């Protein structure tokens with residue numbers, strides 16, 4: 380042992396093996412660094428590749444025009460509006476329902492087999508392939524509820540898709556509230572709802588928002604369930620209301636990539652950049668709200 | 677103040693069978709009773725934690741609960757304001773009376789019970805909110821109609837914290853020291869205008885000076901409030917309390933009341949051998 384502190388005769392029962400422990404530590408650090416480097420490199424590569432392809436194509440004209448058969452004139456206006464409409468309604472439905480369901484399960488539902496059963500099935504629902512949700516949406520929202528191939532039908536379908544994610548994330552966030560805060564609140568004579576409203580929700584909010592970011596990110600990239608319920612690929616108009624027909628960015632992008640003219644690959648790249656931009660905007664918005672709330676609480 | 681362990685008590689016969697109250701535990705103060713456990717037993721799931729505890733807590737006095745770790749002191753304390761209702765799987769037999777009213781009766785709302793019977797926890801647990809909001813919360817949720825600013829000041833003064841925080845009531849309660857946080861929790865409990873205050877080892881995280889401050893405070897509060905305090909500190913029990921109850925868990929009987937008496941008497945002439953062993957530090 381090359382210990383700088385000199386040898387301690389008393390401690391023969393210990394074998395510090397500092398050299399080997401340090402080596403393990405270095406290996407673990409190294410593996411971690413490599414892993415994150417691979418992740419970042421892939422991401423950078425994708426972004427640069429797509430960004431370069433989109434250069435010269437992503438301009439004001441692209442954002443403000445409808446689709447066209449000619450690459451120079453093709454634009455993403457309909458898809459951008461469609462995505463905004465669908466996402467707004469998706470979150471409008473899924474957020475309150477998901478958060479309330481999670482609150483019920485965590486704070487009100489009595490322990491027992493029923494709760495366990497529901498819990499397992501929420502986890503199962505989160506892993507159901509999205510096309511199944513599309514088929515369900517087609518039958519229930521498009522046909523039975525006669526919503527047609529509308530923004531509303533699409534949003535309801537996506538809301539079902541992300542509901543389990545929101546419920547699970549919100550439950551996790553509520554569970555992370557220290558029990559001592561619950562105790563303190565109840566001991567002051569607060570009701571269940573007062574405790575939830577004044578302490579649990581504010582405390583859990585960052586976690587809940589993170590869950591919703593995840594959910595929204597999942598929904599915004601989905602195309603399969605929307606194609607199933609009959610979202611359009613060629614739309615020369617923007618939705619004027621929730622019952623109008625629509626398309627969304629992923630569908631539009633997919634459509635462009637499958638066209639014959641080589642230039643449409645550039646148009647698709649421009650569409651991807653716009654999609655990523657919207658995603659980034661949404662996430663920053665959620666983070667902003669989160670930080671503001673954290674400071675206030 | 678009581679002197680601890682000077683006189684040897686008279687030797688006493690072996691304890692009775694477990695299900696029956698210990699003779700030394702049958703004591704009942706001859707004063708107005710605020711809170712009374714009647715033949716109270718409690719199970720956490722299948723595990724029993726209290727066995728037939730009967731204990732009458734007199735009004736406007738400080739009553740101390742002592743006993744070795746795990747004997748059921750916190751459990752008993754939490755029965756007094758129905759905090760155990762919040763733990764899944766808890767089952768209770770017997771009852772608790774508050775000025776003669778069964779607080780476990782069907783028509784009694786635990787929310788109302790907890791407003792009347794406040795609690796201060798072992799670990800200071802201020803809300804991650806401002807000092808002001810911490811104190812105001814209980815009053816707000818209970819629909820306080822008076823002037824909140826005045827109430828907050830009054831409670832902080834009572835809890836001997838006002839001078840240290842008056843310049844920055846907006847500061848987070850978590851930014852205070854441990855002792856200040858505990859006094860904040862006491863102020864917060866006072867803001868509800870409770871009748872009884874339950875304190876579970878309120879000084880266990882505090883230094884001797886903060887401890888003395890809180891002990892002084894307890895004596896002062898006892899003029900208006902009924903106080904029940906759990907403590908591991910014999911000197912503290914002797915210093916602050918008027919009555920002391922000794923609980924014990926042995927192999928056969930979890931959480932039984934062994935002896936209950938005026939503090940002076942319990943510490944100088946314990947009737948039960950086990951009480952004596954405990955206060956002399958022979959086990960636990």
Ligand SMILES: Nc1ncnc2c1ncn2[C@@H]1O[C@H](COP(=O)(O)OP(=O)(O)OP(=O)(O)O)[C@@H](O)[C@H]1O
Nearest residue numbers: 720723725743744745746747748749750751752763
């Ligand atoms: N939530 C719970 N679930 C299950 N068992 C519990 C729970 N809380 C306490 N117990 C058990 O009940 C018994 C009494 O616990 P309690 O907390 O009342 O002891 P205590 O006298 O307050 O101990 P301490 O002095 O260490 O705080 C212990 O055996 C403990 O393990």
Ligand SMILES: [Mg+2]
Nearest residue numbers: 749750751876
């Ligand atoms: Mg305890």
